Amino acid sequence: MNTFDHGSSIWHPFTQHGLGEPIPLIARAEGALLHTADAEPFVDAISSWWVTTHGHCHPRIMAAIAQQAQKLDQIIFAGWTHEPAEDVARNLRAIMPESLTRVFFSDSGSTSVEVALKMALGYWHGRNEPRHRIVVMEQSYHGDTIGAMSVGARGVFNRPYEPLLFDVARIPFPHPGAEQATLDALESFCKARQTAALIVEPLVLGAGGMLMYGAETLAAMHAICQRHGVLFIADEVMTGWGRTGTLLACDQAGVVPDILCLSKGLTGGAVPLAVTMASEPVFQAHWSADRARMFFHSSSYTANPIACAAAGANLAIWREEPVLDRIATLAARQSAWLEKLGRFCHFDNPRQCGTIAALDLKTRGEGGYMDDLAPLLMTFFRDRGVLLRPLGNTVYVMPPYCITEEQLGQVWDAIGEAVISF
């Protein structure tokens, strides 16, 4: 099998097989590089879809996985426990906001969101005040399962499934200068008796096009929810683990959510795992001697010990290594590149939040996710040894924190070339 031609029966995610686009075969990865068997490596400028934080095959994380694999594979987690999960829970408690006292494990960002929504409704059910309305922000993304799609933006991605999606209340994205409209809409929804929770991606809407808004707006949204007793769910599946410059994006707004979703970087991006952290009142609303009031959620692989060992190693890296310094260095390099490129060529809406930098290319199409520019750009970048996957006409760079100055330069050189070529 060579790099691109490997007759395969795999049905790939978010891939239109009818276009016959080549599918690179990756044999191994290290740091910010993806290696094929027979070609130059690719620089992974999107952290393999936002999961890889410290770098691919990080030695500490891979060693923890190898060690754990000698001892314990999978055990039932309903009513049983194991040290790797206990270690993750203890160390999450130590590093995450103090009032998030409970750690519920699941397997992916989408399931962590499903769990959060079920916890929120369970909270109100347990208080005999059955509220069910969820408030969401327009252009949000929370995953691809039915519940997660329901609280996300509607569009071409979920049109066939729309009859199955439940109704939510939508507040507009807080575009610069229009923040008050967002806050006013939230206030009016929060006044309604049936409103259970707000779910948001703090500071950066990832799949929505790397849309960024200010910490003051995030803080103001949280204050409105608090004032009305509406639960605040922070979906930090993408923004967590340093992406925005701080451990959590919420930290920049001084916001502590009632429910927090974490996945992607939880294991450093090595293996799948997620947690939904909850405040004590959310847990207590399910606490009872009545078995009919327990939290009814589980999946077969809840808190897989090998995945937990990877998360434990990630937490150790955060405790013991200067991760925030690496992030600050990367953020400074990203802003320098964005500024440099802006001096030589023209593009719209340059923006940055921590390690994430984005810009919009001019397009003759309609813009947005289905813009025809995206696949052309992807190929253009791949031909230059760079993995970038633009969101429509939005090009963004979200690399692993270990990316070298030279590798980052290769990425931005390719972007500069694309800006003047398209």
Ligand SMILES: *Cc1c(COP(=O)(O)O)cnc(C)c1O
């Ligand atoms: C990626 C993502 C999800 C979904 O996570 P999966 O692990 O892909 O299910 C949910 N929310 C946000 C904000 C994400 O970026």
